[in-house]
Amino acid sequence: MNKKLISKDNTIKILSVMLALLLWFYVITEQNPEITKDVTVPIRLVNTVFFERNNMVIVNETDSFSLTLRIKGKKDVLDKLNSSTVDAFADLAGHNQKGENFVKINIGGIPEDVSIITKSMDSLKIILEPKINIQKSVRLNIMGNPTHGMAAMTPSLTPSDVVITGAESKINMIQDVRVDVDIASADAGIKKVLPVRVLDKSGKDIKDIIVEPGNVEASIPIENTKRVSLSMDISGQPAEGYVISGISVEPEEVLITGKQQILEDINNIKTERVDITGEKSNITKEVRLMIPNGIEVVDADENVSVSVNIEKIATSEITVKDLEYINLPENLELVSIQGDIKVTLRGAESWIADAPRTVKYYVDLKNAIPGSNVRDVLWEAPQGMEIVEISPKQTDVVLINKDEQ
Incomplete structure (x- = not known):
């Protein structure tokens, strides 16, 4: 009897242990898999x-x-x-x-x-x-325009150079080193501290480089403007038998900028001197403008194109049939005039050919009286055209009162 109870009790214990193991395995595998x-x-x-x-x-x-x-x-x-x-x-x-x-x-x-x-x-x-170190100059990229009537003068950067450090391939990509500043509608000088940009050929910023210093100070003077004409400074004379028939400067005028008190005293800017000594043909060349201190050119280069036309001197005799009579008193009228006038002209060949149109011959009848009036034959000719001889030098003009008709 006791043996059976003991055996049964052991069986229960074994089953309990097995059940506990199964529960433990379940917890382990299901709760902490x-x-x-x-x-x-x-x-x-x-x-x-x-x-x-x-x-x-x-x-x-x-x-x-x-x-x-x-x-x-x-x-x-x-x-x-x-x-x-x-x-x-x-x-x-x-x-x-x-x-x-x-x-x-x-x-x-x-x-x-x-x-x-x-x-x-x-x-x-x-x-x-x-790793490469390279020194580069910084470019100032100015965007926009100042307010009307003003312009930006030469800017400055401090410092103007930077040192760039980076991998060889990064340094080789550098196309532009610059700072950007917008001066749109500015009416006074600008001074700013700006970051330095290092760009590749596509205009993109290059990364993973070191720029020292990373910022520079940009100073941009903004001053008043004035438009002035240009004139050529010529020295010497062409070869014997030749004459200057025309000069020109391109452009004819430029816009300048500077302090107002300086602008007020400037109405014309000369070119550097052009020597034409002994020349026999046209001259065209690039020359510098002689810019006064404190002044800068806004809309053109400081070099301009100048041309000097040089031609042979020609002499020609023409007959003038129609004189112009000026200042004829209102109460008088012409009755008779003297015959043709012979004129000998000298000047550039092209001028001589154009003389009938460009040279004016006239008689001034100011203070004339009824009857015979002997007056000088006068003329107006382009600069450089010479009247060598005029015959006769005077002409007799007969006038009468209008109420005598």
Whole structure:
């Protein structure tokens, strides 16, 4: 009887233990199962001093260096693993050569009971290039226009040069180093501290470089304007038998800017002197404008084009049949005039050919009286045209009172 009870009691105990084991296994497998998890961690770079001593820099975007791990383990353990607790680093000791360097990725912070199933890569590609320092002048890019009647004079930058440091490929991309300033509607001088931009050939800012200093001071004077004419300064004489038949300056006028008190005293700007001594043909050349101190040209270069036309001197005799009579008293009228006038002209060949149209011959009848009036034959000719001889030099004009008709 006792044996049966003991046997039955043992059976119950065994069943209880087995049930407890089953419950424990259930809790373990259902409440804390074994799972997989993906963890992305940044890759630290250590011992960078090795390539830095060799004056090399990393070209890759280091911010993008990351590693993705697929790990397996108990849920309660994996829940504690993340990018802060898992460590990934690349040891750059011994890597200092230009070009591609493949560096093993080391992983830390993984418990022993957690296994790594896969990882996105085993090694990190590091691209090294020589670090270059270069000095560049800064260009001031002025945008917009000042208020009407004003203009920007020559600006200044302080400092005017900067030192740019970066990878060789980055330095080779440099197309423009500038600061931008907008002067639209400005009516006074501008002084600003501006950031220096380093641009490639597409006009995009180049990243991952160091510019020292990163900012410069731009000073832009804004002054009043005035439009003035240009004149040519000529010295010497053409060869014997030749004459200047025309001069021109292109442009004929320019817009200048400067302090108002200086502008008030300037109405004309001369070119540098042009020597025509002994010349026999036309001259066209680029010459500088003689700009007064404190004045700048706004809408043209300081070099302008000048032309001097030089022609042979010709002599011609013409007959003038129609004289012009001016200042005829209102109470008098012409009765008779003397015959034709012979005129000998001398000047440039083209002038002589055009003389009948360009030379004016006339008689001034101011204070004339009824009867005979002997008056000089007068003329007006273009500058450079010479009246060598006129015959007769005087003409007899007979006048009568209008009421005598």
